[in-house]
Every structure is written in C-alpha cells, then in structure tokens.
Amino acid sequence: MGLKHPKGPQKKIKDLKIDPLFVQEGDGTIPRDRLGQDETDPDLAYQIVHDELMLDGNARLNMATFVGTWMEPQAQKLAAETFDKNMIDKDEYPQTADLEMRCVSILSHLWNAPDVDKATGCSTTGSSEAAMLAGLALKRRWQHKQKAEGKPADRPNIVMGINVQICWEKFANYWDVEMRLVPMEENRFHISAEEAVKLCDENTIAVVAILGSTFDGSYEPVQDICTALDRFEEKTGIDVPVHVDAASGGMIAPFLDRDLIWDFRLPRVASINTSGHKYGLVYPGVGWIIWRDAASLPEDLIFYVNYLGSNMPTFALNFSRPGSQIVLQYYNFLRLGMEGFTKVQQYSRDIAVHLASEIENLGPFELITRGDELPVFAFKLKDEIDNFTVFDVSNRMRERGWLIPAYTFPKNREDLAALRIVIRRGFSFDLADMLLADLKRQLPLLERQPEPVHDEKSGTGFHH
Numbered sequence: 001m002g003l004k005h006p007k008g009p010q011k012k013i014k015d016l017k018i019d020p021l022f023v024q025e026g027d028g029t030i031p032r033d034r035l036g037q038d039e040t041d042p043d044l045a046y047q048i049v050h051d052e053l054m055l056d057g058n059a060r061l062n063m064a065t066f067v068g069t070w071m072e073p074q075a076q077k078l079a080a081e082t083f084d085k086n087m088i089d090k091d092e093y094p095q096t097a098d099l100e101m102r103c104v105s106i107l108s109h110l111w112n113a114p115d116v117d118k119a120t121g122c123s124t125t126g127s128s129e130a131a132m133l134a135g136l137a138l139k140r141r142w143q144h145k146q147k148a149e150g151k152p153a154d155r156p157n158i159v160m161g162i163n164v165q166i167c168w169e170k171f172a173n174y175w176d177v178e179m180r181l182v183p184m185e186e187n188r189f190h191i192s193a194e195e196a197v198k199l200c201d202e203n204t205i206a207v208v209a210i211l212g213s214t215f216d217g218s219y220e221p222v223q224d225i226c227t228a229l230d231r232f233e234e235k236t237g238i239d240v241p242v243h244v245d246a247a248s249g250g251m252i253a254p255f256l257d258r259d260l261i262w263d264f265r266l267p268r269v270a271s272i273n274t275s276g277h278k279y280g281l282v283y284p285g286v287g288w289i290i291w292r293d294a295a296s297l298p299e300d301l302i303f304y305v306n307y308l309g310s311n312m313p314t315f316a317l318n319f320s321r322p323g324s325q326i327v328l329q330y331y332n333f334l335r336l337g338m339e340g341f342t343k344v345q346q347y348s349r350d351i352a353v354h355l356a357s358e359i360e361n362l363g364p365f366e367l368i369t370r371g372d373e374l375p376v377f378a379f380k381l382k383d384e385i386d387n388f389t390v391f392d393v394s395n396r397m398r399e400r401g402w403l404i405p406a407y408t409f410p411k412n413r414e415d416l417a418a419l420r421i422v423i424r425r426g427f428s429f430d431l432a433d434m435l436l437a438d439l440k441r442q443l444p445l446l447e448r449q450p451e452p453v454h455d456e457k458s459g460t461g462f463h464h
Contacts, residue, residue: 014032015029015030015031015032016029016030016031016032016048017029018030018044030048057401057403058401060426060427060431061401061402061403061431062403063402063403063404063405063420063421063422063435064403064404064405064420064422065422065424066214066247066248066275066278066279066376066422066424067275067277067278067284068277068278068280068281068282068283068284068424068425068426069283069424069426070424070425070426071281071282071283071328072335074331074335075328075331075332075335078324078327078328078331079283079324079325079327079328082096082322082323082324082327083322083324085322085323085324085327086320086321086322086323087100087123087321087322087323087326088314088319088320088321093323096323096326096327099326099327099330100122100123100326101119102330102333103123103276103288103326103329103330103333104119104120104121104122104123104288104290105119106333107119107121107250107274107288107290108120108121108290110254111250111254111263111264111272111290112263112264112265113264113290113292113293114264114292114293115293118293118294119290120290120291120292120293120294120296120297121288121289121290121291122288122289122315122316123276123286123287123288123325123326123329124273124286124287124288124289124316124317124318125285125286125287125318125321126275126277126284126285126286126287127165127167127245127247127273127274127275127278127287128165128167128170128287129287129316129317129318130273130274130275130287130288130289131165131167131168131171131245131273131289132167132170132171132174132175132317133289133315133316133317134243134271134273134289135158135168135171135172135175135177135205135206135243136175136301137270137271137291137296137297137298137301138158138205138206138241138243138270138271139156139175139177139205140298140300140301141205141241141270141296141298142156142203142205143156144298151202155178155203156176156177156178156203156204156205157177157178157179157180157199157201157203157204157205158171158172158177158178158179158180158204158205158206158207158208159180159182159196159199159200159204159206159207159208159240160179160180160181160182160191160207160208160209160210161181161182161184161190161191161210161213161220162181162182162183162184162410162411162412163184163189163190163191163210163213163214163215163410164181164208164210164245165210165214165245165247168208168245177205178203180199180204181411182195182196182199183410183411183412184409184410184411184412184413185412185413189213189215189216189218189368189409189413190210190213190215190216190218190220191207191209191210191220191221191225192221192224193221193224193225193227193228194228196225196228196229197228197229197231197232200229200232200238200240201238202236202238204238204240205241206240206241206242206243206270207225207229207240207241207242207243208242208243208244208245209221209222209225209242209243209244209245209262210244210245210247210249211244211245211246211248211249211250211253211262212246212247212248212249212252212373212374212376214248215378215409215418215420216368216369216376216377216378216418216420217352217369217371217373217374217375217376217377217378217420217422218369218373218374219249219253219257219260219262219373219374222242222244222261222262222266222269223260223261223262223266225242226242226266226267226268226269229242229268230268240268241268241269241270242266242268242269242270243269243270243271243272243273244262244263244269244271244272244273245273246262246263246272246273246274247273247274247275247278247287248274248275248278248279248374248376249262249279249373249374250272250273250274250279251274251275251278251279251280251281251341251345252279252345252349252373252374252375255338255341255342255345255346256342256345256346256349257373264292269292270291270292270296271289271290271291271292271296272289272290273287273288273289273290274287274288275287275288276288276325276329277325278424279345279348279374279424280329280332281332281336281344281425282325282328282329282332283325283328284325285321285322285324285325286325286326286328286329288329297315301315302314302315303315344425345375348375348423348424348425348427349371349372349375349423351371351375351423351427351428351429351432352370352371352372352374352375352376352377352421352423353370353371353372354429354432355371355377355421355423355432355435355436356369356370356371356377356379356421357370358436359379359436359439360379362439362440362443364381364382364385364443364447365379365380365381365382366379366380366381366382367379368380368418371423374422375422375423375424376420376421376422376423377420377421378418378419378420378421379418379419379420380416380417380418380419381393381417386452387446387447387449387450387451387452388446388447388449388452388453389406389417389452389453389454389455389459390406390417390418390419391406391417391452391454391455391456391458391459392446392449392452392453392454392459393406393419393439393442393446394406394419394454394459395453395454395459396442396445396446397435397438397439397442400438402435402438404419404420404421405419405420406418406419406456406459407420407456408456417456
C-alpha cells in the first residue's frame with residue numbers, strides 16, 4: 001500500500017489521448033496508472049514524460065533547497081558514464097570503492113581527525129542516512145559502557161535543538177531514543193551550551209550540534225558546547241560525546257571560517273556528517289559520515305558480507321545504491337582543491353550577504369540572519385506590516401518561477417514567520433539581481449492589498 005498524498009486521495013487521471021499524427025495503431029490512448037498492453041515508441045514515451053515534467057519548478061530557481069542543482073559538463077559526462085555502477089559491488093568495481101575511501105580520507109584530513117592514516121567513515125545516500133549511522137554508533141557505544149558498569153541500558157536519550165532536521169526525529173523514533181529538545185527563546189534560534197547541558201544525564205548518548213541550521217543558516221556553538229560538557233564531566237563524572245551535524249557547514253567552514261574550532265580538534269567530537277549533495281556540490285544522492293577514530297565506531301555494528309566473491313565490511317542502512325555520486329564527489333575534490341572550494345563557497349556567501357543587504361534596504365523586511373555563515377539567510381516582515389504576509393510574498397514570487405519558502409518557526413517562536421533564501425553553486429550575481437528586481441516589482445502590489453491573502457495553511461506547499 002502506498003503512502004497517501006498529504007492533501008488527501010488524488011483524483012484518478014484519465015488515460016492519455018495521443019496526438020493522432022503520432023498514432024501508428026490502436027485507439028491512440030495510453031494508460032497513465034497501469035501498464036499498457038502494448039509497447040510504446042521510445043521517442044513518444046520520452047516526449048510524454050518530458051512534457052509532464054515541464055510542470056515542475058525550475059531547479060535553478062529553487063531558493064528553498066540546499067541540494068545541488070548544477071555541475072560542470074565534465075561532471076555530467078562522468079555521471080552518464082557511471083550510472084550503471086552499483087557501489088556495493090566493491091569486488092566488481094574496485095576503483096569506485098577506492099575513490100570512496102579516498103573521499104573518506106580527504107574529509108578526515110579536512111576535519112582534522114587525529115589519525116588520518118586510519119580514516120574511519122563511509123559514503124551514504126545523504127545526511128539523513130549518515131545521521132542514522134552516527135546515532136546508532138553513539139547509542140551502541142553508550143550501551144556497551146552502561147553494561148560494562150553494570151547499569152541499565154534501556155532508556156537512552158539524545159540532546160539537540162528543536163531546529164534539527166527531521167532525520168533526527170526519525171532516528172529517535174525508529175531506534176527508541178528519547179529526544180530532548182532545547183526550544184528557541186526570543187532571538188536565540190538554535191541550541192546554546194548552557195541549555196544543552198541542563199538536559200544531559202548518565203543516559204545521554206550524545207549532544208548533537210548543527211553546523212548550519214536549516215531554519216536560518218546560523219552555526220551552533222560547537223566549541224562552547226564541548227567546553228560546557230567538559231565542565232559537566234568534571235562535576236558529575238558523566239562523559240557525553242558530541243556529534244556535529246555538518247550537513248551544510250562541513251563543506252563551508254573549512255574553507256571560509258578556518259579559525260572556527262568545530263571539528264575533531266575538539267576531543268569531545270566523536271563523529272561528523274555532511275551532505276556531498278549540498279555544499280559538497282554534487283547532484284542528489286550522496287552523504288558522508290566520518291568517525292573520530294576506529295574506536296568511535298563499535299565493531300559489532302559492522303557486517304562482513306560474502307557477496308559476489310568478496311568478503312566486504314559494510315555499515316549502512318541501504319545495500320545497492322549508485323556509485324556515480326561517489327565518482328562525482330571525488331571529481332569535485334580533484335577538480336577544485338582547497339583553492340577552488342574556497343573560491344566557489346566565497347562567491348556563494350558574497351551573493352548571500354549582498355542579497356540580504358539589498359532586501360533589508362527595501363523597507364518592509366527585517367533580517368534574521370545575514371548569510372555570513374552558511375550562504376543562507378532568513379528574513380521576516382516588520383511588525384507594523386499587517387496587510388500582507390510572508391506567505392503572500394512567497395506566492396507572488398512563485399508567479400515568476402522563484403521558489404522562496406515561507407514557514408513558521410517551532411515551539412516558543414511559533415509567532416515568527418519567515419522567508420529563507422539558499423545560495424548555492426550555479427546561482428550568480430546576475431540571477432540575484434533578477435530576483436531582487438522581481439521582488440521590487442511585487443512589493444507595490446502587495447502593499448496595496450487591504451488585508452493578507454495567504455497564511456501558513458493556504459500559502460505555498462513548503463513545510464519546514
């Protein structure tokens with residue numbers, strides 16, 4: 001049974017009537033939601049699917065997504081050449097497997113792992129799977145420690161801010177871990193060290209710190225959290241590790257914020273994840289999880305699979321999956337190096353800061369963040385604006401093809417509704433100026449509205 005559409009059951013679509021010029025035999029109809037009796041010409045099948053997909057939004061104008069929407073032609077060529085590689089078949093595709101481990105080594109160096117010659121990590125389908133694996137390792141380490149000390153190991157908890165991505169809610173739900181959330185308060189939109197420690201006890205498997213909140217693009221204070229947990233351990237004897245969810249910031253901070261201490265230079269950081277398909281600049285389908293050292297990944301979580309003539313170690317939620325994104329990640333590492341990544345990410349941040357400043361100068365808007373951490377910024381309407389909403393702004397901009405999400409913040413700040421713009425590779429200053437011009441054109445129409453048209457329920461379909 002498939003999952004129901006969130007807006008309820010969809011009306012059944014009638015069979016497709018084909019242009020008679022292209023009908024060679026039969027009655028000229030093709031079923032849409034069941035298999036047809038006969039074959040369809042490949043060019044005709046392509047054209048039908050191609051035409052329907054025109055109704056999707058333009059990915060390059062999607063200011064909601066963090067996921068990569070542009071790669072160089074050479075990368076696209078490599079992707080086409082490697083679509084058929086199954087990365088789990090390491091015996092059949094040993095070079096793809098080698099590229100995966102080179103990427104693990106590169107990230108271990110980039111994040112200052114203490115023993116880079118024994119880099120421990122793997123690729124995943126994205127940061128969600130990486131977070132699950134990190135959480136599993138943290139839970140199992142805690143269980144081993146509790147049992148060794150003769151203590152119960154049946155009530156684990158994990159501490160994080162309420163702004164975490166939904167993958168952490170899934171982890172806590174699927175693996176029976178109590179989720180202890182630090183709420184937002186006034187102008188603090190993510191976790192603080194003080195509030196995190198208040199929720200810790202001997203059953204805490206970890207504190208999760210986010211290097212780049214999806215709500216507003218801000219970094220959480222990883223070093224402050226580690227320092228607070230050091231003091232907590234001195235006082236209580238309880239050792240709580242930290243996992244850094246660096247889905248976006250893990251590929252920004254090493255290049256643009258080199259003085260920021262957030263990674264394995266902090267002894268309390270046990271693991272870090274990132275999305276290769278976000279600021280790793282790859283098309284959707286790849287993430288990475290790196291552990292501090294081999295001791296941070298319990299051996300009993302690793303499976304050794306005799307598969308197609310090779311005895312392979314594996315730690316993953318998926319088995320078969322594409323190898324092409326791993327190839328593309330290595331291409332980016334090889335192609336850009338430190339200098340290239342720095343240039344690319346700095347360009348994105350420069351656009352974000354510029355666009356945020358220009359939007360602030362328009363008058364009705366107030367910045368929440370300025371794009372000077374992640375190349376991402378959030379903004380709201382000033383309190384005195386009462387005849388249109390951020391949801392009205394989002395819908396107006398959609399008329400020109402711009403997908404700018406409007407959403408409300410979570411517990412303790414449900415009163416705050418904001419717009420967010422994500423800048424990533426492939427978005428230029430030229431596009432930024434066009435977005436700004438379209439926003440300027442819409443403002444007089446919005447300002448003439450007698451009252452709001454859209455709210456959270458009737459606005460665009462984006463849900464944070």
